[in-house]
Amino acid sequence: MIFYFYSMKKETTIFGIHPVEEAVSSNVFIDKLFIQKGIANPKIDAIVKDLEKKHCTISYVPFEKLTKLTQGNHQGIIAITSPIAFHPLEEIVENFIHAKENPLFLILDQISDVRNFGAILRTAECTGVDAVIIQKKGGAPVSGDAVKTSAGAIYKIPICKVDHIKDAIYYLQGSGVETIGATEKTEDSLYSLELKKPLAVVMGSEDKGISKSVLAILDHKASLPLLGEINSLNVSVACGAFLYEIVRQRTL
The missing domain is CATH 3.40.1280.10 (SPOUT methyltransferase, trefoil knot domain)
Known part of the structure:
Protein backbone atom coordinates (compact mmCIF):
# COMPACT_ATOMS: atom_id res chain seq x y z
CA MET A 1 0.00 0.00 0.00
CA ILE A 2 1.36 3.46 -0.92
CA PHE A 3 0.98 6.58 1.17
CA TYR A 4 2.11 10.04 0.14
CA PHE A 5 2.45 13.74 0.88
CA TYR A 6 0.19 16.44 -0.43
CA SER A 7 -0.21 20.16 0.01
CA MET A 8 -3.30 21.60 1.71
CA LYS A 9 -3.71 25.36 2.21
CA LYS A 10 0.05 25.83 1.90
CA GLU A 11 0.71 23.34 4.68
CA THR A 12 2.20 19.95 4.01
CA THR A 13 0.12 17.06 5.28
CA ILE A 14 1.75 13.67 5.80
CA PHE A 15 -0.32 10.60 6.53
CA GLY A 16 0.38 6.93 7.11
CA ILE A 17 2.71 5.47 9.71
CA HIS A 18 5.78 4.99 7.53
CA PRO A 19 5.74 8.45 5.89
CA VAL A 20 5.35 10.11 9.29
CA GLU A 21 8.18 7.96 10.68
CA GLU A 22 10.36 9.04 7.75
CA ALA A 23 9.53 12.71 8.32
CA VAL A 24 10.36 12.47 12.02
CA SER A 25 13.64 10.65 11.39
CA SER A 26 14.57 13.25 8.74
CA ASN A 27 13.98 16.10 11.22
CA VAL A 28 11.12 17.59 9.24
CA PHE A 29 9.54 20.27 11.41
CA ILE A 30 6.12 18.96 12.44
CA ASP A 31 3.72 21.49 13.93
CA LYS A 32 0.66 19.30 14.61
CA LEU A 33 0.08 15.59 14.96
CA PHE A 34 -3.40 14.05 14.78
CA ILE A 35 -3.83 10.58 16.26
CA GLN A 36 -6.96 8.44 16.05
CA LYS A 37 -8.60 8.07 19.45
CA GLY A 38 -8.22 4.62 20.98
CA ILE A 39 -5.71 3.34 18.43
CA ALA A 40 -3.11 0.89 19.77
CA ASN A 41 0.05 0.73 17.70
CA PRO A 42 3.62 0.68 19.10
CA LYS A 43 4.98 2.55 16.06
CA ILE A 44 2.50 5.38 16.60
CA ASP A 45 3.35 5.40 20.31
CA ALA A 46 7.04 5.81 19.41
CA ILE A 47 6.27 8.71 17.07
CA VAL A 48 4.21 10.45 19.76
CA LYS A 49 6.96 9.99 22.34
CA ASP A 50 9.53 11.50 19.97
CA LEU A 51 7.42 14.50 18.97
CA GLU A 52 6.42 15.29 22.55
CA LYS A 53 10.04 16.34 23.03
CA LYS A 54 9.93 18.67 20.02
CA HIS A 55 7.14 21.08 21.02
CA CYS A 56 4.65 19.49 18.64
CA THR A 57 0.93 19.91 19.26
CA ILE A 58 -0.61 16.43 19.54
CA SER A 59 -4.37 15.90 19.32
CA TYR A 60 -6.36 12.69 19.66
CA VAL A 61 -9.37 12.87 17.35
CA PRO A 62 -12.12 10.60 15.98
CA PHE A 63 -11.52 8.49 12.90
CA GLU A 64 -13.93 10.71 10.93
CA LYS A 65 -11.81 13.80 11.60
CA LEU A 66 -8.75 12.11 10.12
CA THR A 67 -10.72 10.97 7.09
CA LYS A 68 -11.76 14.55 6.37
CA LEU A 69 -8.13 15.67 6.43
CA THR A 70 -6.81 13.15 3.90
CA GLN A 71 -7.39 11.71 0.48
CA GLY A 72 -6.16 8.25 1.38
CA ASN A 73 -5.69 5.65 4.11
CA HIS A 74 -4.22 7.54 7.06
CA GLN A 75 -3.63 4.47 9.29
CA GLY A 76 -4.70 6.54 12.28
CA ILE A 77 -2.00 9.20 12.05
CA ILE A 78 -1.62 12.54 10.26
CA ALA A 79 1.21 15.06 10.62
CA ILE A 80 1.12 18.67 9.48
CA THR A 81 4.51 20.24 8.95
CA SER A 82 5.72 23.68 9.93
CA PRO A 83 7.90 25.93 7.75
CA ILE A 84 10.10 26.66 10.78
CA ALA A 85 11.64 24.98 13.79
CA PHE A 86 10.47 26.02 17.25
CA HIS A 87 12.85 26.94 20.05
CA PRO A 88 12.84 25.89 23.73
Whole structure:
Protein backbone atom coordinates (compact mmCIF):
# COMPACT_ATOMS: atom_id res chain seq x y z
CA MET A 1 0.00 0.00 0.00
CA ILE A 2 1.36 3.46 -0.92
CA PHE A 3 0.98 6.58 1.17
CA TYR A 4 2.11 10.04 0.14
CA PHE A 5 2.45 13.74 0.88
CA TYR A 6 0.19 16.44 -0.43
CA SER A 7 -0.21 20.16 0.01
CA MET A 8 -3.30 21.60 1.71
CA LYS A 9 -3.71 25.36 2.21
CA LYS A 10 0.05 25.83 1.90
CA GLU A 11 0.71 23.34 4.68
CA THR A 12 2.20 19.95 4.01
CA THR A 13 0.12 17.06 5.28
CA ILE A 14 1.75 13.67 5.80
CA PHE A 15 -0.32 10.60 6.53
CA GLY A 16 0.38 6.93 7.11
CA ILE A 17 2.71 5.47 9.71
CA HIS A 18 5.78 4.99 7.53
CA PRO A 19 5.74 8.45 5.89
CA VAL A 20 5.35 10.11 9.29
CA GLU A 21 8.18 7.96 10.68
CA GLU A 22 10.36 9.04 7.75
CA ALA A 23 9.53 12.71 8.32
CA VAL A 24 10.36 12.47 12.02
CA SER A 25 13.64 10.65 11.39
CA SER A 26 14.57 13.25 8.74
CA ASN A 27 13.98 16.10 11.22
CA VAL A 28 11.12 17.59 9.24
CA PHE A 29 9.54 20.27 11.41
CA ILE A 30 6.12 18.96 12.44
CA ASP A 31 3.72 21.49 13.93
CA LYS A 32 0.66 19.30 14.61
CA LEU A 33 0.08 15.59 14.96
CA PHE A 34 -3.40 14.05 14.78
CA ILE A 35 -3.83 10.58 16.26
CA GLN A 36 -6.96 8.44 16.05
CA LYS A 37 -8.60 8.07 19.45
CA GLY A 38 -8.22 4.62 20.98
CA ILE A 39 -5.71 3.34 18.43
CA ALA A 40 -3.11 0.89 19.77
CA ASN A 41 0.05 0.73 17.70
CA PRO A 42 3.62 0.68 19.10
CA LYS A 43 4.98 2.55 16.06
CA ILE A 44 2.50 5.38 16.60
CA ASP A 45 3.35 5.40 20.31
CA ALA A 46 7.04 5.81 19.41
CA ILE A 47 6.27 8.71 17.07
CA VAL A 48 4.21 10.45 19.76
CA LYS A 49 6.96 9.99 22.34
CA ASP A 50 9.53 11.50 19.97
CA LEU A 51 7.42 14.50 18.97
CA GLU A 52 6.42 15.29 22.55
CA LYS A 53 10.04 16.34 23.03
CA LYS A 54 9.93 18.67 20.02
CA HIS A 55 7.14 21.08 21.02
CA CYS A 56 4.65 19.49 18.64
CA THR A 57 0.93 19.91 19.26
CA ILE A 58 -0.61 16.43 19.54
CA SER A 59 -4.37 15.90 19.32
CA TYR A 60 -6.36 12.69 19.66
CA VAL A 61 -9.37 12.87 17.35
CA PRO A 62 -12.12 10.60 15.98
CA PHE A 63 -11.52 8.49 12.90
CA GLU A 64 -13.93 10.71 10.93
CA LYS A 65 -11.81 13.80 11.60
CA LEU A 66 -8.75 12.11 10.12
CA THR A 67 -10.72 10.97 7.09
CA LYS A 68 -11.76 14.55 6.37
CA LEU A 69 -8.13 15.67 6.43
CA THR A 70 -6.81 13.15 3.90
CA GLN A 71 -7.39 11.71 0.48
CA GLY A 72 -6.16 8.25 1.38
CA ASN A 73 -5.69 5.65 4.11
CA HIS A 74 -4.22 7.54 7.06
CA GLN A 75 -3.63 4.47 9.29
CA GLY A 76 -4.70 6.54 12.28
CA ILE A 77 -2.00 9.20 12.05
CA ILE A 78 -1.62 12.54 10.26
CA ALA A 79 1.21 15.06 10.62
CA ILE A 80 1.12 18.67 9.48
CA THR A 81 4.51 20.24 8.95
CA SER A 82 5.72 23.68 9.93
CA PRO A 83 7.90 25.93 7.75
CA ILE A 84 10.10 26.66 10.78
CA ALA A 85 11.64 24.98 13.79
CA PHE A 86 10.47 26.02 17.25
CA HIS A 87 12.85 26.94 20.05
CA PRO A 88 12.84 25.89 23.73
CA LEU A 89 11.66 28.81 25.85
CA GLU A 90 14.21 28.36 28.62
CA GLU A 91 17.13 28.28 26.21
CA ILE A 92 15.98 31.37 24.30
CA VAL A 93 15.28 33.40 27.44
CA GLU A 94 18.59 32.54 29.05
CA ASN A 95 20.53 33.31 25.86
CA PHE A 96 19.05 36.77 25.42
CA ILE A 97 19.19 37.69 29.11
CA HIS A 98 22.92 37.04 29.07
CA ALA A 99 23.51 38.61 25.65
CA LYS A 100 21.50 41.84 26.02
CA GLU A 101 20.94 44.43 28.71
CA ASN A 102 17.24 44.86 27.92
CA PRO A 103 15.86 41.89 25.97
CA LEU A 104 12.36 42.20 24.53
CA PHE A 105 9.91 39.31 24.21
CA LEU A 106 6.42 39.19 22.73
CA ILE A 107 3.76 36.81 24.06
CA LEU A 108 0.69 36.11 21.95
CA ASP A 109 -2.24 34.85 24.00
CA GLN A 110 -4.16 32.84 21.37
CA ILE A 111 -4.04 35.19 18.40
CA SER A 112 -6.19 33.15 16.01
CA ASP A 113 -6.21 35.06 12.71
CA VAL A 114 -3.24 34.06 10.56
CA ARG A 115 -3.08 37.49 8.90
CA ASN A 116 -2.84 39.20 12.28
CA PHE A 117 -0.24 36.66 13.36
CA GLY A 118 1.87 37.28 10.25
CA ALA A 119 1.55 41.07 10.53
CA ILE A 120 2.59 40.94 14.19
CA LEU A 121 5.65 38.86 13.34
CA ARG A 122 6.62 41.38 10.68
CA THR A 123 6.35 44.28 13.13
CA ALA A 124 8.14 42.29 15.84
CA GLU A 125 11.11 41.70 13.56
CA CYS A 126 11.22 45.37 12.54
CA THR A 127 11.18 46.55 16.16
CA GLY A 128 13.90 44.23 17.44
CA VAL A 129 11.81 41.73 19.39
CA ASP A 130 14.13 38.94 20.44
CA ALA A 131 11.59 36.10 20.47
CA VAL A 132 7.86 35.46 20.12
CA ILE A 133 6.08 33.08 22.48
CA ILE A 134 2.87 31.30 21.47
CA GLN A 135 0.72 28.58 23.00
CA LYS A 136 0.56 25.14 21.42
CA LYS A 137 -3.22 25.14 21.23
CA GLY A 138 -5.70 27.85 20.31
CA GLY A 139 -3.55 30.10 18.15
CA ALA A 140 -3.13 30.71 14.43
CA PRO A 141 -1.26 27.97 12.54
CA VAL A 142 2.38 28.49 11.65
CA SER A 143 1.70 27.91 7.97
CA GLY A 144 2.47 29.12 4.49
CA ASP A 145 -0.07 31.90 4.94
CA ALA A 146 1.79 33.06 8.04
CA VAL A 147 5.04 33.09 6.07
CA LYS A 148 3.43 35.23 3.36
CA THR A 149 1.78 37.78 5.66
CA SER A 150 4.94 38.10 7.75
CA ALA A 151 6.93 38.99 4.61
CA GLY A 152 9.46 36.33 5.64
CA ALA A 153 9.92 37.69 9.17
CA ILE A 154 8.85 34.30 10.51
CA TYR A 155 12.27 32.97 9.42
CA LYS A 156 14.19 35.75 11.17
CA ILE A 157 12.77 35.72 14.68
CA PRO A 158 12.79 32.77 17.12
CA ILE A 159 9.34 31.40 18.00
CA CYS A 160 8.77 29.38 21.16
CA LYS A 161 5.74 27.13 21.62
CA VAL A 162 4.62 26.48 25.18
CA ASP A 163 1.92 24.36 26.78
CA HIS A 164 0.57 27.25 28.83
CA ILE A 165 1.09 31.01 28.51
CA LYS A 166 0.93 31.44 32.30
CA ASP A 167 3.89 29.11 32.81
CA ALA A 168 5.91 31.11 30.29
CA ILE A 169 5.06 34.35 32.11
CA TYR A 170 6.09 32.90 35.47
CA TYR A 171 9.37 31.74 33.95
CA LEU A 172 10.07 35.16 32.45
CA GLN A 173 9.24 36.92 35.69
CA GLY A 174 11.50 34.54 37.58
CA SER A 175 14.26 35.42 35.11
CA GLY A 176 13.98 39.14 35.82
CA VAL A 177 11.76 40.07 32.87
CA GLU A 178 8.81 42.36 33.62
CA THR A 179 5.54 41.66 31.85
CA ILE A 180 3.12 44.20 30.43
CA GLY A 181 -0.30 43.41 28.99
CA ALA A 182 -2.08 45.41 26.32
CA THR A 183 -5.64 45.88 27.57
CA GLU A 184 -8.38 48.49 27.72
CA LYS A 185 -9.22 47.23 31.22
CA THR A 186 -6.90 49.68 32.95
CA GLU A 187 -6.54 53.40 33.46
CA ASP A 188 -2.77 53.23 33.04
CA SER A 189 -1.55 54.56 29.70
CA LEU A 190 1.28 52.90 27.82
CA TYR A 191 2.95 56.30 27.61
CA SER A 192 3.17 56.57 31.40
CA LEU A 193 5.37 53.50 31.75
CA GLU A 194 9.15 53.29 31.76
CA LEU A 195 10.08 50.64 29.20
CA LYS A 196 13.88 50.61 29.29
CA LYS A 197 14.17 47.27 31.07
CA PRO A 198 13.96 43.55 30.26
CA LEU A 199 10.38 43.30 29.07
CA ALA A 200 7.75 40.94 27.70
CA VAL A 201 4.67 42.41 26.00
CA VAL A 202 1.49 40.32 26.07
CA MET A 203 -1.13 40.69 23.33
CA GLY A 204 -4.52 39.02 23.63
CA SER A 205 -6.84 37.32 21.17
CA GLU A 206 -8.90 39.26 18.65
CA ASP A 207 -12.25 38.69 20.33
CA LYS A 208 -11.54 38.33 24.05
CA GLY A 209 -8.22 40.06 24.58
CA ILE A 210 -5.84 38.72 27.21
CA SER A 211 -7.47 35.95 29.24
CA LYS A 212 -8.43 36.87 32.82
CA SER A 213 -6.10 34.32 34.39
CA VAL A 214 -3.14 35.69 32.42
CA LEU A 215 -4.08 39.32 33.06
CA ALA A 216 -4.13 38.66 36.79
CA ILE A 217 -0.46 37.68 37.00
CA LEU A 218 1.09 40.44 34.86
CA ASP A 219 3.38 43.08 36.36
CA HIS A 220 1.77 45.92 34.43
CA LYS A 221 -1.32 46.59 32.33
CA ALA A 222 -1.44 49.41 29.81
CA SER A 223 -3.87 50.88 27.33
CA LEU A 224 -3.66 53.10 24.26
CA PRO A 225 -5.69 56.31 24.00
CA LEU A 226 -8.71 55.92 21.73
CA LEU A 227 -10.04 59.29 20.59
CA GLY A 228 -12.70 58.18 18.13
CA GLU A 229 -16.02 56.40 18.55
CA ILE A 230 -14.67 52.87 18.02
CA ASN A 231 -13.47 51.43 21.32
CA SER A 232 -10.83 48.99 20.12
CA LEU A 233 -7.93 48.56 17.71
CA ASN A 234 -7.00 45.63 15.51
CA VAL A 235 -4.57 43.55 17.56
CA SER A 236 -1.75 43.82 15.02
CA VAL A 237 -2.11 47.62 14.98
CA ALA A 238 -2.17 47.80 18.79
CA CYS A 239 0.88 45.55 18.92
CA GLY A 240 2.72 47.89 16.56
CA ALA A 241 1.90 50.89 18.74
CA PHE A 242 3.19 49.11 21.86
CA LEU A 243 6.39 47.94 20.23
CA TYR A 244 7.21 51.27 18.66
CA GLU A 245 6.71 53.09 21.96
CA ILE A 246 9.31 50.73 23.38
CA VAL A 247 11.61 51.53 20.45
CA ARG A 248 11.04 55.27 20.95
CA GLN A 249 11.96 55.13 24.63
CA ARG A 250 14.98 52.94 24.06
CA THR A 251 16.40 55.08 21.26
CA LEU A 252 16.04 58.49 22.93
